[in-house]
Amino acid sequence: MATTTVREYTGAIKDTVVSFWHGLSITLSHLVRRPMTVQYPDRTPMHVRDMLPPRYRGFLEVDAAICTGCQACERACPIGCIQITLEKDPANPKQRVVTQFDIDEAKCMFCGLCVEPCPTGSIQHTREFEASQSDIRNLVFRWADPATGFPVYKVDKTAEYYPRVELGSLVRAKLETRAWDAPGPKFFPPEPPRPPEEKKPAAKPAAAAPAAAAAAPAPTAPAAAPAADKPTTETK
Amino acid sequence: MSVPAIPYAPKRTAKSVVLLTLAVGFILPVALFGAILVLSPLTKPAMFEALVNQLGGNYAAWSPTAKAGAYAGAAALLGFMLLNFGAIISGTTVWWEMRVSSRMQSRIGYNRVGAGGFFQWIADAVKLLLKEDLVPAEADQLLFRAAPYFVLVGFALTFVALPFGESIIAADLNVGIFYMISVTALVVVGIMLAGWSSNSKWALFGGMRSAAQVISYEIPAGIAIMVPILMAGTLSMQGIIRAQGPWPWQWFVFTNPFAFVAFIIFFIAQLAEGNRTPFDLPEADSELVAGYLSEYSSFRFALYFLVEFGNLWVMAAVAVTLFFGGWQVPGTTLQTFQDAIGPGPLPGAAWWGLQLASLVVFVVKTLVVLNVIVWIRWTLPRIRVDQMMTLCWKYLVPFAFVSFVATLLWMIVVARYPVAATVTGGVLTAVFAVVLAVFLRQTKANITAAGDRVDLTHW
């Protein structure tokens, strides 16, 4: 008992010294090396998405041409950021049509669980990541036009693979045309009317303010500093 | 949104603005340093009198009020300059730390404003001063406003006894090092008041953690400081420096093997007391937002920042004083300084030159230690609260006691055989040099193993 304690004690000291030795030498070696990073985005030799690691998980992309409408991805999503609605085509009752395929990229945690059950590989992570928005609801990607929708893909059992458009091209097109700047789907409640200023409780404890702000559904501009819009701070 | 193919276009700044900022950034520290150099001996009463007589006045004929007023004015000027020196040092330290940290993390940082990003800290300070000064509505108004000043005063008071050179010290208190420890306690009081008065849970936790941490680490620090005090036989900062020699094997850190242990303990305790990584628990960004200064903004936040980075200088200077021989210039002794004074009422040019040399030595040593602190910050992660307490009470305190007692025994041996000090000094210095060489080789190996080479471009 005593010997193990002593060994732990001396071992802790030894670990400290050794880790200091290696850690300090590593940081010092980086001090005299050329920095690996380049300034973003104006000095990169190529587009950043082309320099990302191969398994990078960016925004989800759905190739409507090979989507079977099986809703496996919707069921797989642990946080429910995918919403799919299937309807019958009024013209052709045998044909089902996807009229809503919304992915809320603001909620998505890029876990990749929706990609795995997809039978055709229609839903995939791309390497796109730049989509700063002033309104969080604009981060909803609508892959089906609500008016027309797209017909589901009939799986060919004998097919070796399913023809898919180039990965990322659809997302990129949406990003570049800002087509995804659409108003959000219905699972986002409409923004509640802001209470008038004088009705705000003035004597709320300051510590409770951030929690209250986080719980409130009203989304604010993410760029604003959290301290600045605290309701209980007053200007001196 | 895809990146538009806009070529990088640097912002154009007027030449006059660049020159002005250059003047502010570089000339001001130099001028301040020079002024401190001149002023701090001159505020000694005898020398002040000599200066007045030298300038054509007749000090003896002055009225007591005039004497007191002139003297208070000189002391006030010196204090103001020291405070500003602390502010500028803390600013430049911020800049340097950001440069080093970005480099250590293989990235580029702080290179947009001015020469090598040097004016970033000035821009930040100006921005902070112009920002809105928020006081939370539920905060304790008076204490919330007062707390930064406690912290600032606790920081500024250390400069009273901080040596810069042979005669360049505001006041060579004969309880100097003791005084330094005691006035830094004001910083803790300020931090606790800030944490409490903010009326925020994060700030409160930060303040409590800070108090627990600083009180705990004062014990090993105090015992470790006893080791150089024992070897020097005095509490005065200048006395401790004079008890050491100019060469590495004459420094306290190398003359006595237990003093080396004491230095390590003292250094760790200083990091903890200065809330530096890996002991930045009071302001742990990932858990406590910013700890005790969460609710602060504008000028008051700037004060906390000033103190935090200015403390690096104080920490390094105290370590240099206690363990690294202070301002001792190789090739000189105390007698050299005495001889250079000359017969006149004011000292001769040789004396001022020696003062300058001692100042340079001290500053260089201090900057080396300061860089080690910065280096450690960007190497280690933050430790947990229980690890922090374990380190203090289970490791540092026993080792501090051991080194304290062992130093006593070592002093008995040295009193009998004076050659022992020389032997241990030489051996320890050699060992340290070898370890340093092996370390540098390891560093080089790290670089070559990664297929890279030493490259100081793109700095």
Add this chain to the structure above:
Amino acid sequence: MKTTAGKLSAWFVATLLVVVFLGYMTTQVIQPAYVPGVASTGPAGLTDVLFYVLAAVTIAGAAGVALSRNILYSAVGLLMALLGAGSLYVFLSADFVAVTQLLIYIGGVLVLILFAVMLTNRITEVNVSNTSFGSFGGALLGISVAPVLIAVVTLTPWPARAPAALAPTTALIGNGFLTKWLLPFEVASLVLLATLVGAVVIARKEIKAD
């Protein structure tokens, strides 16, 4: 504090505070590093002014402790009183006692008190009550005690003796602790040890016996 001028004035006040202490320390027990001829201390009038300033700080702090409604303000008052009293020791050629006062009272006792305040009060409410009872009795007590004490102090003919010049005392005190006052010194260390153990025993939470 609203304007830049206000901020700057606050800065200058903080600076002045430092400067007062600095100038005062410089004039006092310090051994000048540069002594060309006659060693002289600073002008005499300055120390008088400083004495009155520091005595005022001390007494104001003590009054704050006694009269404040908020215990945190009392703690700040105590800080001022302790700082002021510690600074007054320097006038009395007691540099070591002065610094010990700062170290132990402010670094130890005051921080402990703040700690206790934070641990024993519901921290969500700002006004940590420190209400006094019997203000009338307290006032009566103060009014009856203070004049008596001050009368005794001022009216007694104290044995006059030319005070010695200000000199360092650290070595003398250290020698004294290991020779003349060795027994009290050791007893004090025993008391501290007992305090350490006792404080831990009292303050720890009850742990169920196994």
Add this chain to the structure above:
Amino acid sequence: MITSISLTHFLVVGALLFTFGLVTVATRRNAVGVLMGVELILNGANVNFVAFNHYVTGGVSGQVFALFVIVLAAAEAAVGLAIVLAIFQTFKTIDVRFADLMRE
């Protein structure tokens, strides 16, 4: 060198410190407040010790006494605050009027 400041000045400061400490101890309900009053009283005594040492006895015996007082004050604060914490754990308040279990 101090010219016009005499022993009496310091004794007056000590007397005032003592008085304020006494008033604090007598009137506070908060146990921590009472402790603060005790610290003030000890400081008043300390000022007297050091002043008499400088002006009357010479030497350092008064200073040594003051040092012992400081040490004991620290010990007293540690134990006192431990007791305050124990009171708080038992009674959920540190109002000294409610810590009266021994009375019954």
